[in-house]
Amino acid sequence: MAVQPAIGFGRPFARADLALTPRDGRRYELVDGTLIVTPAPGRRHRRAVGRLAEALHAACPPELTVVVGPVPVGFGEHTELRPDIVVRSAEADPATAPVLAVEVMDRRTWPFDHEVKRAVLERERLPGFWAVDSELPRIEAWEPGSDGRYVLTVDATGDDEFVAVRPYPVRLRPAELVRDDVGHE
Amino acid sequence: MSVAMPAQPAIGFGRPFTRADLDAMPDDGRRYELIDGVLVVSAAPGLRHQVAVVELSFLLRGACPPGFRVLVAPFAVVLADDTELQPDLLVARRTDLTERDLPRPPVLAVEVLSHSTRFIDRNVKRARFERAGVPTFWIVEPAANPAQARLEVWELTDAGRYRLAAEAVGEQSYRARTPYPVAVRPADLVR
Numbered sequence: 001m002a003v004q005p006a007i008g009f010g011r012p013f014a015r016a017d018l019a020l021t022p023r024d025g026r027r028y029e030l031v032d033g034t035l036i037v038t039p040a041p042g043r044r045h046r047r048a049v050g051r052l053a054e055a056l057h058a059a060c061p062p063e064l065t066v067v068v069g070p071v072p073v074g075f076g077e078h079t080e081l082r083p084d085i086v087v088r089s090a091e092a093d094p095a096t097a098p099v100l101a102v103e104v105m106d107r108r109t110w111p112f113d114h115e116v117k118r119a120v121l122e123r124e125r126l127p128g129f130w131a132v133d134s135e136l137p138r139i140e141a142w143e144p145g146s147d148g149r150y151v152l153t154v155d156a157t158g159d160d161e162f163v164a165v166r167p168y169p170v171r172l173r174p175a176e177l178v179r180d181d182v183g184h185e
Numbered sequence: 186m187s188v189a190m191p192a193q194p195a196i197g198f199g200r201p202f203t204r205a206d207l208d209a210m211p212d213d214g215r216r217y218e219l220i221d222g223v224l225v226v227s228a229a230p231g232l233r234h235q236v237a238v239v240e241l242s243f244l245l246r247g248a249c250p251p252g253f254r255v256l257v258a259p260f261a262v263v264l265a266d267d268t269e270l271q272p273d274l275l276v277a278r279r280t281d282l283t284e285r286d287l288p289r290p291p292v293l294a295v296e297v298l299s300h301s302t303r304f305i306d307r308n309v310k311r312a313r314f315e316r317a318g319v320p321t322f323w324i325v326e327p328a329a330n331p332a333q334a335r336l337e338v339w340e341l342t343d344a345g346r347y348r349l350a351a352e353a354v355g356e357q358s359y360r361a362r363t364p365y366p367v368a369v370r371p372a373d374l375v376r
Contacts, residue, residue: 032305
Protein backbone atom coordinates (compact mmCIF):
# COMPACT_ATOMS: atom_id res chain seq x y z
CA MET A 1 0.00 0.00 0.00
CA ALA A 2 1.07 3.57 -0.53
CA VAL A 3 2.69 4.63 2.67
CA GLN A 4 2.44 8.35 3.23
CA PRO A 5 5.38 10.21 4.69
CA ALA A 6 5.24 9.13 8.31
CA ILE A 7 4.52 11.62 11.01
CA GLY A 8 7.77 11.67 12.97
CA PHE A 9 8.65 7.97 13.03
CA GLY A 10 7.41 6.41 16.22
CA ARG A 11 7.08 9.58 18.27
CA PRO A 12 4.00 10.32 20.37
CA PHE A 13 1.32 12.22 18.45
CA ALA A 14 0.71 15.88 19.21
CA ARG A 15 -2.58 17.73 18.92
CA ALA A 16 -1.31 19.45 15.78
CA ASP A 17 -1.12 16.03 14.07
CA LEU A 18 -4.87 15.65 14.36
CA ALA A 19 -5.29 18.25 11.62
CA LEU A 20 -3.93 15.63 9.23
CA THR A 21 -6.42 12.90 10.03
CA PRO A 22 -8.74 11.90 7.18
CA ARG A 23 -12.37 12.92 7.03
CA ASP A 24 -13.66 9.39 7.13
CA GLY A 25 -16.37 9.77 9.71
CA ARG A 26 -14.23 8.29 12.46
CA ARG A 27 -13.30 10.13 15.60
CA TYR A 28 -9.61 10.80 16.23
CA GLU A 29 -8.62 11.56 19.80
CA LEU A 30 -5.36 11.71 21.72
CA VAL A 31 -4.50 10.63 25.22
CA ASP A 32 -0.91 11.52 26.21
CA GLY A 33 0.22 11.14 22.61
CA THR A 34 -1.55 7.82 22.02
CA LEU A 35 -4.02 8.01 19.17
CA ILE A 36 -7.50 6.52 19.58
CA VAL A 37 -9.70 6.06 16.53
CA THR A 38 -13.36 5.20 17.13
CA PRO A 39 -15.80 4.06 14.44
CA ALA A 40 -18.20 6.58 12.93
CA PRO A 41 -21.40 6.80 14.93
CA GLY A 42 -24.71 5.78 13.40
CA ARG A 43 -28.15 7.34 13.13
CA ARG A 44 -29.21 6.35 16.64
CA HIS A 45 -26.18 8.14 18.03
CA ARG A 46 -26.89 11.31 16.07
CA ARG A 47 -30.50 11.30 17.14
CA ALA A 48 -29.58 10.92 20.80
CA VAL A 49 -27.02 13.74 20.52
CA GLY A 50 -29.61 15.99 18.89
CA ARG A 51 -32.30 15.29 21.49
CA LEU A 52 -29.95 15.75 24.40
CA ALA A 53 -28.53 18.97 22.97
CA GLU A 54 -32.08 20.32 22.62
CA ALA A 55 -32.86 19.52 26.24
CA LEU A 56 -29.60 21.11 27.40
CA HIS A 57 -30.15 24.15 25.24
CA ALA A 58 -33.72 24.69 26.40
CA ALA A 59 -32.61 24.84 30.04
CA CYS A 60 -29.35 26.71 29.47
CA PRO A 61 -28.77 29.93 31.45
CA PRO A 62 -27.45 32.95 29.50
CA GLU A 63 -23.92 32.79 30.89
CA LEU A 64 -23.41 29.31 29.42
CA THR A 65 -23.63 27.92 25.92
CA VAL A 66 -24.26 24.43 24.50
CA VAL A 67 -22.00 23.34 21.65
CA VAL A 68 -22.78 20.26 19.59
CA GLY A 69 -19.66 18.45 18.45
CA PRO A 70 -17.59 16.56 18.11
CA VAL A 71 -15.96 19.48 19.93
CA PRO A 72 -12.18 19.44 20.37
CA VAL A 73 -11.30 19.74 24.05
CA GLY A 74 -7.55 19.87 24.61
CA PHE A 75 -5.44 19.34 27.71
CA GLY A 76 -1.82 20.23 27.05
CA GLU A 77 -0.10 19.37 23.81
CA HIS A 78 -0.73 15.64 23.68
CA THR A 79 -4.27 15.10 24.88
CA GLU A 80 -7.43 15.99 23.00
CA LEU A 81 -10.89 14.51 23.36
CA ARG A 82 -13.85 15.27 21.12
CA PRO A 83 -17.02 14.99 23.14
CA ASP A 84 -20.41 14.96 21.38
CA ILE A 85 -21.69 17.94 23.32
CA VAL A 86 -20.04 20.43 25.63
CA VAL A 87 -21.43 23.17 27.83
CA ARG A 88 -19.08 26.05 28.34
CA SER A 89 -18.99 29.65 29.45
CA ALA A 90 -20.55 31.91 26.81
CA GLU A 91 -17.88 34.53 27.43
CA ALA A 92 -14.69 32.54 27.84
CA ASP A 93 -12.20 31.73 25.14
CA PRO A 94 -13.36 28.57 23.34
CA ALA A 95 -10.02 26.98 24.23
CA THR A 96 -10.93 26.98 27.94
CA ALA A 97 -12.11 23.67 29.33
CA PRO A 98 -15.91 23.27 29.35
CA VAL A 99 -18.00 22.80 32.48
CA LEU A 100 -19.68 19.69 31.07
CA ALA A 101 -18.69 17.11 28.47
CA VAL A 102 -21.25 14.64 27.13
CA GLU A 103 -20.34 11.41 25.36
CA VAL A 104 -22.97 9.36 23.58
CA MET A 105 -21.77 5.80 23.07
CA ASP A 106 -23.06 2.64 21.53
CA ARG A 107 -23.02 -0.72 23.21
CA ARG A 108 -20.00 -1.93 21.33
CA THR A 109 -17.60 0.81 22.31
CA TRP A 110 -19.16 1.59 25.70
CA PRO A 111 -16.65 -0.29 27.86
CA PHE A 112 -13.70 1.29 26.10
CA ASP A 113 -15.08 4.77 25.63
CA HIS A 114 -16.56 5.01 29.07
CA GLU A 115 -13.37 3.96 30.77
CA VAL A 116 -11.11 6.27 28.77
CA LYS A 117 -13.31 9.35 28.77
CA ARG A 118 -14.23 9.14 32.41
CA ALA A 119 -10.63 8.58 33.47
CA VAL A 120 -9.21 11.41 31.34
CA LEU A 121 -11.87 13.91 32.36
CA GLU A 122 -11.46 12.96 36.00
CA ARG A 123 -7.73 13.49 35.75
CA GLU A 124 -8.26 16.85 34.06
CA ARG A 125 -10.74 17.86 36.77
CA LEU A 126 -13.61 18.61 34.45
CA PRO A 127 -16.56 19.61 36.66
CA GLY A 128 -19.04 17.35 34.85
CA PHE A 129 -19.21 14.32 32.57
CA TRP A 130 -22.36 12.67 31.25
CA ALA A 131 -22.12 9.25 29.69
CA VAL A 132 -25.01 8.22 27.48
CA ASP A 133 -25.70 4.68 26.33
CA SER A 134 -27.80 5.29 23.22
CA GLU A 135 -28.98 1.70 23.01
CA LEU A 136 -30.21 0.91 26.49
CA PRO A 137 -30.85 3.95 26.74
CA ARG A 138 -29.22 5.30 29.87
CA ILE A 139 -27.70 8.53 31.12
CA GLU A 140 -25.08 8.73 33.85
CA ALA A 141 -23.81 11.94 35.41
CA TRP A 142 -20.37 12.02 36.99
CA GLU A 143 -18.72 14.79 38.95
CA PRO A 144 -15.65 15.14 41.18
CA GLY A 145 -16.13 14.14 44.81
CA SER A 146 -14.24 15.78 47.68
CA ASP A 147 -11.09 13.80 46.84
CA GLY A 148 -11.27 14.77 43.16
CA ARG A 149 -12.30 11.28 42.04
CA TYR A 150 -15.41 11.10 39.92
CA VAL A 151 -18.57 9.92 41.62
CA LEU A 152 -21.71 8.77 39.88
CA THR A 153 -24.36 11.27 40.93
CA VAL A 154 -27.27 10.42 38.63
CA ASP A 155 -27.99 7.18 36.81
CA ALA A 156 -31.25 6.85 34.90
CA THR A 157 -32.38 4.18 32.45
CA GLY A 158 -35.33 4.06 30.04
CA ASP A 159 -38.38 5.83 31.41
CA ASP A 160 -36.75 6.79 34.71
CA GLU A 161 -36.36 10.50 35.04
CA PHE A 162 -32.83 11.86 34.77
CA VAL A 163 -32.64 14.87 37.07
CA ALA A 164 -29.40 16.81 36.86
CA VAL A 165 -28.53 19.73 39.09
CA ARG A 166 -25.21 20.73 37.53
CA PRO A 167 -24.15 22.60 35.51
CA TYR A 168 -27.83 23.68 35.70
CA PRO A 169 -31.10 21.89 36.32
CA VAL A 170 -32.17 19.59 33.48
CA ARG A 171 -34.82 16.86 33.56
CA LEU A 172 -35.44 14.30 30.89
CA ARG A 173 -36.12 10.60 30.37
CA PRO A 174 -33.42 8.60 28.60
CA ALA A 175 -36.17 6.93 26.53
CA GLU A 176 -36.83 10.30 24.87
CA LEU A 177 -33.36 10.26 23.36
CA VAL A 178 -34.11 7.30 21.15
CA ARG A 179 -37.83 7.49 20.46
CA ASP A 180 -38.58 7.37 16.72
CA ASP A 181 -39.19 10.67 15.04
CA VAL A 182 -42.58 9.44 13.89
CA GLY A 183 -45.18 11.22 15.97
CA HIS A 184 -42.54 13.09 17.89
CA GLU A 185 -42.33 16.32 15.99
CA MET B 186 -0.27 11.20 8.75
CA SER B 187 0.47 7.83 7.51
CA VAL B 188 -0.20 6.57 10.86
CA ALA B 189 -3.72 6.00 11.61
CA MET B 190 -4.10 6.96 8.08
CA PRO B 191 -6.02 3.95 7.68
CA ALA B 192 -7.64 6.14 5.17
CA GLN B 193 -5.39 6.32 2.16
CA PRO B 194 -7.67 5.26 0.58
CA ALA B 195 -10.26 5.16 3.31
CA ILE B 196 -10.80 1.79 4.92
CA GLY B 197 -14.57 1.36 4.75
CA PHE B 198 -15.81 4.84 5.62
CA GLY B 199 -16.25 5.10 9.34
CA ARG B 200 -16.88 1.42 10.06
CA PRO B 201 -15.30 -0.32 13.03
CA PHE B 202 -11.85 -1.67 12.29
CA THR B 203 -11.21 -5.37 12.09
CA ARG B 204 -8.01 -7.33 12.54
CA ALA B 205 -7.59 -7.50 8.78
CA ASP B 206 -7.23 -3.71 8.68
CA LEU B 207 -4.18 -3.89 10.90
CA ASP B 208 -2.21 -5.39 8.04
CA ALA B 209 -2.62 -2.14 6.11
CA MET B 210 -1.17 0.02 8.84
CA PRO B 211 2.20 1.66 8.16
CA ASP B 212 5.40 0.30 9.60
CA ASP B 213 6.30 3.48 11.42
CA GLY B 214 7.61 2.19 14.71
CA ARG B 215 4.29 2.63 16.48
CA ARG B 216 2.14 -0.07 17.98
CA TYR B 217 -1.27 -0.65 16.40
CA GLU B 218 -3.84 -2.41 18.53
CA LEU B 219 -7.57 -2.94 18.30
CA ILE B 220 -9.88 -2.93 21.27
CA ASP B 221 -13.55 -3.63 20.50
CA GLY B 222 -13.14 -2.13 17.01
CA VAL B 223 -11.37 0.97 18.32
CA LEU B 224 -7.88 1.53 16.93
CA VAL B 225 -5.21 2.49 19.44
CA VAL B 226 -1.87 3.74 18.09
CA SER B 227 0.91 4.22 20.61
CA ALA B 228 4.34 5.73 20.28
CA ALA B 229 7.50 3.68 19.97
CA PRO B 230 8.94 2.91 23.40
CA GLY B 231 12.04 4.57 24.80
CA LEU B 232 15.23 3.17 26.32
CA ARG B 233 14.10 2.65 29.90
CA HIS B 234 11.00 0.82 28.74
CA GLN B 235 12.99 -1.48 26.49
CA VAL B 236 15.59 -2.20 29.15
CA ALA B 237 12.82 -3.27 31.54
CA VAL B 238 11.25 -5.49 28.86
CA VAL B 239 14.55 -7.25 28.18
CA GLU B 240 15.41 -7.70 31.87
CA LEU B 241 12.01 -9.06 32.74
CA SER B 242 11.87 -11.38 29.76
CA PHE B 243 15.27 -12.74 30.81
CA LEU B 244 13.95 -13.49 34.31
CA LEU B 245 10.72 -15.01 33.05
CA ARG B 246 12.54 -17.06 30.44
CA GLY B 247 15.02 -18.38 33.00
CA ALA B 248 12.26 -19.74 35.21
CA CYS B 249 9.97 -20.93 32.42
CA PRO B 250 8.78 -24.55 32.63
CA PRO B 251 8.66 -26.60 29.42
CA GLY B 252 4.94 -26.16 28.79
CA PHE B 253 5.15 -22.36 28.45
CA ARG B 254 6.67 -19.74 26.23
CA VAL B 255 7.73 -16.15 26.99
CA LEU B 256 7.21 -13.67 24.16
CA VAL B 257 7.83 -9.96 23.76
CA ALA B 258 5.93 -7.43 21.62
CA PRO B 259 5.10 -7.23 18.85
CA PHE B 260 3.14 -10.46 19.01
CA ALA B 261 -0.62 -10.42 18.58
CA VAL B 262 -3.01 -11.65 21.23
CA VAL B 263 -6.36 -12.16 19.57
CA LEU B 264 -9.28 -11.82 21.93
CA ALA B 265 -12.03 -11.32 19.31
CA ASP B 266 -12.42 -10.40 15.62
CA ASP B 267 -12.26 -6.76 16.60
CA THR B 268 -9.78 -7.05 19.44
CA GLU B 269 -6.07 -7.62 19.03
CA LEU B 270 -3.59 -6.54 21.67
CA GLN B 271 0.17 -6.62 21.82
CA PRO B 272 1.28 -6.69 25.43
CA ASP B 273 4.93 -5.82 26.09
CA LEU B 274 5.47 -9.35 27.37
CA LEU B 275 3.33 -12.40 27.63
CA VAL B 276 3.52 -15.96 28.86
CA ALA B 277 1.41 -18.50 27.00
CA ARG B 278 0.97 -22.24 26.98
CA ARG B 279 2.92 -23.62 24.04
CA THR B 280 -0.12 -25.54 22.86
CA ASP B 281 -2.13 -22.30 22.63
CA LEU B 282 0.27 -20.59 20.21
CA THR B 283 0.15 -20.49 16.42
CA GLU B 284 2.95 -19.28 14.14
CA ARG B 285 1.16 -16.01 13.66
CA ASP B 286 -0.52 -15.15 16.92
CA LEU B 287 -1.98 -16.22 20.23
CA PRO B 288 -5.66 -16.88 19.52
CA ARG B 289 -6.65 -17.11 23.18
CA PRO B 290 -5.82 -15.30 26.41
CA PRO B 291 -2.24 -15.62 27.66
CA VAL B 292 -1.61 -16.92 31.18
CA LEU B 293 0.28 -13.72 31.97
CA ALA B 294 0.24 -10.33 30.21
CA VAL B 295 2.72 -7.61 31.21
CA GLU B 296 2.65 -3.94 30.33
CA VAL B 297 5.66 -1.76 31.02
CA LEU B 298 4.46 1.81 31.44
CA SER B 299 5.80 4.75 29.50
CA HIS B 300 4.63 8.32 29.50
CA SER B 301 2.33 8.03 26.52
CA THR B 302 0.93 4.57 27.28
CA ARG B 303 0.54 4.72 31.05
CA PHE B 304 -3.01 5.86 30.91
CA ILE B 305 -4.19 3.40 28.29
CA ASP B 306 -2.31 0.51 29.91
CA ARG B 307 -3.85 1.16 33.30
CA ASN B 308 -7.34 2.11 32.34
CA VAL B 309 -8.07 0.35 29.11
CA LYS B 310 -5.85 -2.64 28.60
CA ARG B 311 -6.18 -3.86 32.14
CA ALA B 312 -9.96 -3.74 31.79
CA ARG B 313 -9.85 -5.59 28.49
CA PHE B 314 -7.54 -8.31 29.80
CA GLU B 315 -9.82 -8.64 32.80
CA ARG B 316 -12.84 -9.07 30.55
CA ALA B 317 -10.98 -11.64 28.46
CA GLY B 318 -10.16 -13.66 31.56
CA VAL B 319 -6.37 -13.27 31.49
CA PRO B 320 -5.60 -14.75 34.93
CA THR B 321 -2.63 -12.53 35.78
CA PHE B 322 -1.71 -9.04 34.60
CA TRP B 323 1.47 -7.28 35.66
CA ILE B 324 2.24 -3.60 35.42
CA VAL B 325 5.86 -2.51 35.55
CA GLU B 326 6.68 1.10 36.34
CA PRO B 327 10.29 1.57 35.17
CA ALA B 328 11.25 4.64 37.21
CA ALA B 329 14.56 6.38 36.48
CA ASN B 330 15.59 5.74 40.07
CA PRO B 331 15.76 1.95 40.66
CA ALA B 332 14.53 2.44 44.24
CA GLN B 333 11.26 3.72 42.78
CA ALA B 334 10.71 1.07 40.14
CA ARG B 335 7.49 -0.79 40.81
CA LEU B 336 5.70 -4.00 39.98
CA GLU B 337 1.96 -4.42 40.41
CA VAL B 338 0.43 -7.86 40.23
CA TRP B 339 -3.25 -8.07 39.33
CA GLU B 340 -5.01 -11.40 39.64
CA LEU B 341 -8.50 -12.46 38.66
CA THR B 342 -10.84 -13.16 41.54
CA ASP B 343 -13.50 -15.86 41.40
CA ALA B 344 -15.90 -13.12 40.34
CA GLY B 345 -13.72 -12.45 37.31
CA ARG B 346 -12.45 -9.06 38.48
CA TYR B 347 -8.84 -8.04 38.92
CA ARG B 348 -7.62 -7.34 42.38
CA LEU B 349 -4.19 -6.02 43.32
CA ALA B 350 -2.65 -9.22 44.67
CA ALA B 351 0.85 -7.88 45.29
CA GLU B 352 3.05 -4.88 44.84
CA ALA B 353 6.83 -4.61 45.03
CA VAL B 354 8.93 -1.45 45.03
CA GLY B 355 12.66 -1.01 44.45
CA GLU B 356 14.66 -3.75 46.15
CA GLN B 357 11.61 -5.65 47.39
CA SER B 358 11.34 -9.05 45.83
CA TYR B 359 8.06 -10.42 44.53
CA ARG B 360 7.90 -14.19 44.49
CA ALA B 361 5.33 -15.16 41.91
CA ARG B 362 3.47 -18.44 42.07
CA THR B 363 1.48 -17.88 38.89
CA PRO B 364 1.98 -18.54 36.07
CA TYR B 365 5.02 -20.28 37.60
CA PRO B 366 7.52 -19.61 40.39
CA VAL B 367 9.84 -16.70 39.66
CA ALA B 368 11.28 -13.90 41.77
CA VAL B 369 11.22 -10.34 40.46
CA ARG B 370 12.89 -7.31 42.03
CA PRO B 371 11.71 -4.13 40.31
CA ALA B 372 15.02 -2.30 40.85
CA ASP B 373 16.80 -5.01 38.81
CA LEU B 374 14.63 -4.23 35.82
CA VAL B 375 15.91 -0.70 35.37
CA ARG B 376 19.54 -0.82 36.42
